[in-house]
Amino acid sequence: MSAPSSFTDFGARLPAWLAPRERELPGSGRTRLIETTLLVLVGILLAVATVNDVVLQTHVNHRLNADLASWRGYTGHDYKNLSVEQDLYGHSTRDIVCGNTTPGPPKERIQICLVATGPVVDGHRAIKGGWYLPVKSEDLRRYRYGCYGSAKTEGFCPR
Amino acid sequence: MSVAVQGVRGSERVRAERWAPALAGLLALVLIAATAEIVLDGAVGHSPLIPKSPAIAGWLAGIGERLGYRSFLIAVLASGAAYGGLLALLRRVGAVSISKRAVLVLLGILHLIVFVGPILLSTDVFSYIAYARMGVEHGLNPYLHGPSSIAHDPVYTYVGHDWRHVATAYGPFYTLLSYPLAPLGVVGAVWGMKVLALAASMGTLALTWRCARARDIDPVWAILVLGANPLYVIYGLGGAHNDLIMLAAMMGAVSLTLLSPSARRDSSAAGLIVAGALVKATVAALLPFMVVSRRRLAPIVGAVGMLFAGALIGYLAFGIHGIDVVSALNRDAAFVSTDSFANEIAHLFGKPGVFPIDHALLKAGLVIIVLHLLWRTWRGYDWIAAAGWTLLAISVTSTWLLAWYILWPLPLAIISRDRRLLVATFAIQILFVAHQCTPLLAPVA
Numbered sequence: 001m002s003a004p005s006s007f008t009d010f011g012a013r014l015p016a017w018l019a020p021r022e023r024e025l026p027g028s029g030r031t032r033l034i035e036t037t038l039l040v041l042v043g044i045l046l047a048v049a050t051v052n053d054v055v056l057q058t059h060v061n062h063r064l065n066a067d068l069a070s071w072r073g074y075t076g077h078d079y080k081n082l083s084v085e086q087d088l089y090g091h092s093t094r095d096i097v098c099g100n101t102t103p104g105p106p107k108e109r110i111q112i113c114l115v116a117t118g119p120v121v122d123g124h125r126a127i128k129g130g131w132y133l134p135v136k137s138e139d140l141r142r143y144r145y146g147c148y149g150s151a152k153t154e155g156f157c158p159r
Numbered sequence: 160m161s162v163a164v165q166g167v168r169g170s171e172r173v174r175a176e177r178w179a180p181a182l183a184g185l186l187a188l189v190l191i192a193a194t195a196e197i198v199l200d201g202a203v204g205h206s207p208l209i210p211k212s213p214a215i216a217g218w219l220a221g222i223g224e225r226l227g228y229r230s231f232l233i234a235v236l237a238s239g240a241a242y243g244g245l246l247a248l249l250r251r252v253g254a255v256s257i258s259k260r261a262v263l264v265l266l267g268i269l270h271l272i273v274f275v276g277p278i279l280l281s282t283d284v285f286s287y288i289a290y291a292r293m294g295v296e297h298g299l300n301p302y303l304h305g306p307s308s309i310a311h312d313p314v315y316t317y318v319g320h321d322w323r324h325v326a327t328a329y330g331p332f333y334t335l336l337s338y339p340l341a342p343l344g345v346v347g348a349v350w351g352m353k354v355l356a357l358a359a360s361m362g363t364l365a366l367t368w369r370c371a372r373a374r375d376i377d378p379v380w381a382i383l384v385l386g387a388n389p390l391y392v393i394y395g396l397g398g399a400h401n402d403l404i405m406l407a408a409m410m411g412a413v414s415l416t417l418l419s420p421s422a423r424r425d426s427s428a429a430g431l432i433v434a435g436a437l438v439k440a441t442v443a444a445l446l447p448f449m450v451v452s453r454r455r456l457a458p459i460v461g462a463v464g465m466l467f468a469g470a471l472i473g474y475l476a477f478g479i480h481g482i483d484v485v486s487a488l489n490r491d492a493a494f495v496s497t498d499s500f501a502n503e504i505a506h507l508f509g510k511p512g513v514f515p516i517d518h519a520l521l522k523a524g525l526v527i528i529v530l531h532l533l534w535r536t537w538r539g540y541d542w543i544a545a546a547g548w549t550l551l552a553i554s555v556t557s558t559w560l561l562a563w564y565i566l567w568p569l570p571l572a573i574i575s576r577d578r579r580l581l582v583a584t585f586a587i588q589i590l591f592v593a594h595q596c597t598p599l600l601a602p603v604a
Contacts, residue, residue: 020537021537021539024538039579039583046555049503050593054593054594054597057597058597058600061597
């Protein structure tokens with residue numbers, strides 16, 4: 001008889017379909033087939049999600065490069081420190097790129113923000129308007145001034 | 160099978176065994192060169208991939224160039240390809256053609272390269288040191304305060320921004336293990352952490368060897384799969400992550416159950432799992448499978464005994480917060496990383512990210528998987544494989560996924576009786592690396 005510390009007695013009292021086993025029965029191939037099918041389906045879902053994310057991020061980077069090039073081309077300044085606010089999930093193609101109007105540390109000069117929209121053509125996107133920001137200000141509506149182009153008609157500035 | 164066909168296959172095998180060592184040597188060189196490039200370029204500093212760190216590898220700085228995303232990803236892909244090639248080669252010709260000594264030398268070189276280099280890809284090690292210094296140097300409880308409470312301490316500047324206000328989520332055994340390193344200063348503590356990670360990795364490899372032999376799996380192949388894995392070497396060891404200590408405890412427990420099983424060994428194994436969970440809680444996932452598989456009271460007794468001892472030590476050292484693992488886990492479970500599969504699936508369905516309902520769905524999915532695996536284990540399925548599937552499921556369903564999390568199931572996958580687990584673990588690792596590859600396709604100017 002086994003020791004009281006064993007679960008074996010308890011297992012022996014269970015019906016066959018519920019009883020514990022030391023090893024799997026050779027005929028458990030059907031369970032394995034179902035598991036493998038589910039695993040393959042999950043694998044396909046994860047692979048599609050990964051590829052989709054990489055494609056999404058690649059488009060974002062492509063558009064980001066075009067936005068930066070458009071800001072530099074429009075202002076004539078080859079500054080590195082620019083901030084870009086992107087619509088990452090494709091609800092619109094509108095991005096906002098801000099940078100200093102004169103050389104200096106980030107946000108330590110008056111900034112010009114440009115609204116870039118539309119498709120990337122020759123590494124650039126169309127600049128439809130923009131506004132200015134005072135020194136040391138975040139791009140919040142209350143700080144914006146001098147709106148022009150689409151930014152003026154769409155009411156990006158407070159007045 | 161005809162004699163002629165047997166003869167052709169035999170001669171093919173002889174030819175393969177002749178060129179196998181040369182090809183294996185070439186692949187090993189690629190693996191070493193790619194790892195060395197990451198370490199040497201990383202030692203230059205000023206890289207988005209290398210955390211701000213005290214100068215521990217300054218003497219290497221003159222050799223490489225600044226590590227950029229592009230060169231890093233190319234090195235990771237090259238080492239991944241070389242690693243895959245080595246495993247395929249070993250499977251084709253068998254370990255006989257590639258000596259045990261050669262594999263040990265390769266793993267030794269990879270470990271040495273990463274050990275002498277800078278901390279790679281993560282600021283976590285500085286959080287470990289900050290928590291240790293909070294307790295030892297400043298008399299603060301790391302389970303109550305974040306590193307921001309020691310903003311004047313030299314380690315603070317190296318702690319990741321996201322973690323500056325976060326109290327430790329690690330177990331009391333790990334926190335106490337890190338305490339002796341605190342008085343060594345930041346540089347001394349970083350080296351101490353590196354030594355701990357190296358020792359834990361070597362221990363895990365030795366235990367994987369023993370477990371593989373106990374299961375009639377080629378031990379040379381087993382340690383190569385683990386010790387040359389690029390994510391294990393570059394992310395795990397490179398970041399000196401405490402996950403390696405958890406893995407050592409996990410494999411210690413598994414080896415106790417595999418080598419001449421007895422009630423006493425089962426009890427010790429369960430105790431070791433609990434001790435590992437008091438380093439990092441994830442490893443506790445093994446315990447229910449061990450209990451269901453052994454069908455003895457011994458593992459329960461061992462687990463309860465260690466839990467009681469650990470809780471007492473944690474309480475004496477850190478108060479009630481030192482043993483409140485659940486709230487720390489709940490807090491961390493709410494985090495979302497860009498690399499998590501949950502986040503990727505949310506994007507696939509047009510959502511900006513993971514919402515609270517998604518967390519609930521993921522938890523429910525994980526519970527269903529665990530219940531199915533427990534039932535399968537009860538009915539004779541390999542408990543080591545079931546535990547490995549659970550660790551893989553935890554990492555896949557987690558909204559906070561980091562590279563070293565997908566190392567958790569790897570040692571179990573290597574020694575499990577279900578080869579599907581190893582394939583699935585590799586598939587997840589490949590998808591993780593693929594997700595990092597955007598800078599190769601569209602680098603930001």
